[in-house]
Amino acid sequence: MAADKVDPIHQFQIQPIIPIHIGGYDLSFTNSALFMLATVAVASAFLYLSTSSRSLVPGRLQSVSEMAYEFVGNMLRDAAGTQGMKFFPFVFSLFMFVLVANLLGLFPYFFTITSHIIVTFGLAALVIGTVVVYGFTKHGFGFLKLFVPHGVPVYLLPLVVLIEVISFVSRPVSLSVRLFANMLAGHITLKVFSGFVVSLSALGAVGVAGSVLPLAMAVALTALELLVAFLQAYVFAVLTCMYLNDALHPGH
């Protein structure tokens, strides 16, 4: 182990487990796909099993499931009103998926699917796609009022509309990059500090003593990453709710 240089990027490598190639595309079942599957399995199993007793007075696990459910429900209702509740399953799935993916990524040797921009971008594109498709089917061209805020002087309108359009277009980018960058940076930092521990302890007694510091840092960072895992799932869900609100009420 010590012979190999500690590579903080290695944890993000995609390795095929079952190679599948269709029409020139590499659609292999990779470690990324494995952990997507694991995320879905863990989240589904938890939600399913914890609520299987349907207790009137919930136990601990059932409370967790109910809290997540009501947390997302209230978030969506606050942001998008009762009309927004038709998107509840969507937002709840997103929240649970991102949360469980982030949390699973904290386990050593586990792959963090949300540290890949294509995954977070896929989810963000799904959100924005839902907003655009629903907005146009519900409001027709009235959805474009989204870009024309009320009460803006006419001579400012071109500028404001331009800014609004840019901000709308940058939403999927910011939504995906935020989650991706947080997870990526957190895991690289964690890996670097853990690497210090390994490298230092290879230097003998003094090194072992000195490795206490990066070890403490790694422990603290793990706690921070746990917070970030929750926070980013929350932020992702909150922003999704706000964007869906735009689709429901484009007139500001």
Added chain:
Amino acid sequence: MFVTSAFAQESAPAATEGETHAATGVPAEAHGTFPPFNPATYPSQLLWLAITFGLFYLFLKRVVMPRVGGIIDVRNDRITQDLDHAARLKGEADAAVAAYEQELAEAKGKANAIGQQANDAAKAEAEAARKTIEAALDQKLGEAEARISSIKANAMKEVGTIAEDTASAIVEALVGGKASKAEIAAAVKSVAG
């Protein structure tokens, strides 16, 4: 997160390519490309993301959310029901208290009335007794007065004879003669007026 079992794959491309190339179009495992920015992995990740997330969404929508929502609804119904029940019981308790207080007030009124009645009766009785006693006393008083007046009359009547006797005695003593009875009586009468 930590170094996994892929040392072989790291060393393999190092032999052919070296480590520093940010190449495009290399295989997914290629070294030198930052893995999240390697487009060769995108189709696979998107496909599996779509499959897994789609399944997850359906499972949550069809199975989990109706269940959790149902649990919460049942609980809320139960709580509302219990609150209603409690409110009804409280209403009943309030009604019982009101009824009790009303009964108490009625009983108090009745007690007052009875007391008043007894008081009145006692007063009336006392009054009647007083009246009879007064009447009896009046009667006795009348009788007594009648007796006194009759005694007085008798006495007055006798006063004449006594006066006549006394007068005749005085006359006899003073004059030494006897005055006639008729004269004396007339004199006494004129004095007595």
